[in-house]
Structure formats: C-alpha cells, structure tokens
Amino acid sequence: MTVPDTEVERRVRVLSQALRGAGLRLTHQRLEVAREIARSEAHPDTETVYRNVRLRVPTISVDTVYRTIATLEGLGLITRVDATPGAARYDANLEHHHHFVCTRCGLIRDVYHPSLDKVEAPDVADQLGKVESIRVQLRGLCKSCEGKENEDERRE
Ligand SMILES: [Zn+2]
Ligand SMILES: [Zn+2]
Numbered sequence: 747m748t749v750p751d752t753e754v755e756r757r758v759r760v761l762s763q764a765l766r767g768a769g770l771r772l773t774h775q776r777l778e779v780a781r782e783i784a785r786s787e788a789h790p791d792t793e794t795v796y797r798n799v800r801l802r803v804p805t806i807s808v809d810t811v812y813r814t815i816a817t818l819e820g821l822g823l824i825t826r827v828d829a830t831p832g833a834a835r836y837d838a839n840l841e842h843h844h845h846f847v848c849t850r851c852g853l854i855r856d857v858y859h860p861s862l863d864k865v866e867a868p869d870v871a872d873q874l875g876k877v878e879s880i881r882v883q884l885r886g887l888c889k890s891c892e893g894k895e896n897e898d899e900r901r902e
Pocket of ligand 2 (some may be wrong): 827837856
C-alpha cells in the first residue's frame with residue numbers, strides 16, 4: 747500500500763510552501779522529512795521518520811526531524827493521530843477519514859466509509875460543547891497479529 751506519486755508530490759509541495767511561509771529555509775533535510783511523512787501511509791512516529799530519512803540523508807539529526815515535524819503540526823499540515831499508545835504518530839492525509847488501530851502492534855491505517863461519515867453526535871454531546879467533526883477509531887487486532895494469535899492458540 748502506497749500513496750500515489752502525484753498525491754505525494756502534491757503534499758510535498760504544500761508542506762514545503764508552508765515551511766517557507768513559516769520563515770524556515772527549505773533545506774534538503776527539511777524537504778526529506780516532509781517527503782517521508784507525505785509518502786507514508788503508516789502514520790509514522792518521529793523515530794521512524796528519522797530512521798527512514800537517515801538512509802537518504804545520513805547527516806540529519808533527530809533534532810531537525812523533531813523541529814520540522816513540530817512546525818508542520820503547528821501549521822496544521824500534519825495531524826497527530828488521537829489516542830494511540832506510545833509515541834505520537836503523524837498523519838499527512840488531511841482528508842476527512844477514520845482509522846483502524848491495532849492495539850497490539852500499533853498499526854494504523856486510514857479507513858473511508860460512508861457509514862462512518864454518517865455517525866451523528868448524540869444529544870449528550872451538546873452539554874459538553876459544540877461538535878465540529880467526528881472521527882471514528884476502529885480498534886482491534888490487525889491481520890498479522892490475529893494470525894499470530896491463532897498460531898499461539900494452536901500451539902497451546
Ligand atoms: Zn497488529
Ligand atoms: Zn490517517
């Protein structure tokens with residue numbers, strides 16, 4: 747599963763324009779951080795972005811990765827995935843969508859479905875505040891973890 751090239755290029759253009767707009771010089775390093783996030787469907791954490799970018803840019807520091815991600819998040823161009831265990835995970839897909847989260851290995855995948863888009867806020871929500879959007883998080887075991895669980899059961 748990969749993000750189509752044209753979409754990656756579009757996202758990289760948006761992200762790099764924003765970095766420049768925020769007054770940051772568009773260095774090769776920052777551009778590679780933006781590209782890594784833009785092309786990933788894995789909702790990577792900072793450490794993963796750092797590891798992957800380092801393969802192409804061995805001189806990059808983890809600090810540069812942190813700051814570039816923080817800037818992009820501050821500008822609202824990438825979002826942090828809500829309520830995931832462990833380190834913060836980032837999403838460059840700004841279209842309205844939902845997530846499947848594996849509670850064992852932390853896999854996160856985008857989910858699009860009209861039935862999830864139709865979920866309505868219940869009346870009790872009004873007492874808490876104004877609901878502006880609803881994102882559904884489907885939690886469970888991914889195929890791979892489920893497979894492992896079945897193997898374990900057979901062994902017992
Ligand atoms: Zn899993
Ligand atoms: Zn997502």
